[in-house]
Amino acid sequence: MQTPALFDAVPALGAVDGGLIEYRYVDxxxxxxxxxxxxxxxxxxxxxxxxxxxSGEIRVELRRFIDEGVAGVIASVASIVTGAANEGGFKGLGGRFARNGLLGLGVPMKQS
Structure with missing residues (x-):
């Protein structure tokens, strides 16, 4: 797949060492x-x-609901990078590594 050179110039998140997955803007x-x-x-x-x-678990919260404006797109991008998911996400193994319930939409918060 050919993409604009700009996509490769955007800094990546994560790493391959230690089993971590690296995500780039193109993802x-x-x-x-x-x-x-x-x-x-x-x-x-x-x-x-x-x-x-x-340190600690990552939680993603947005003030808007998934179907309001661009909240769904923002949540999707944050989710792919962090692993944070709504109730349908990964439930974990033996009580560890769960990602479900870490993505909240429509969370009341002050607008800044």
């Missing part, structure tokens, strides 16, 4: 089916949040 584009300001913004916001995260 978010493949998920969304196109590149646009929303996909790019979701990628950059998720990347910035991960760079500042504290």
């Amino acid at each position: 978010a584009v493949k998920l969304a089916g196109h590149s646009c300001p929303t996909v790019a913004g979701a990628w950059l916001m998720t990347r910035a949040a991960l760079a500042r995260r504290c």
Whole structure:
């Protein structure tokens, strides 16, 4: 698949060492089916949040519901990178590694 050179220039998240999966911007584009300001913004916001995260589980929360505006696209991009999923996501193994319930949409919060 040929993509614009810009996609390879966008910094990647993650690594291959230690069993971690590396995601690049082109993966978010493949998920969304196109590149646009929303996909790019979701990628950059998720990347910035991960760079500042504290130890512990990752939780993704959006004020809007999945069918409002571009919330679904933002949630999808954040989900592919973080693994955070709604109730339908991975339930874990032996009480560990669960990703379900870590993606919240329509969460009440202050608008800034």
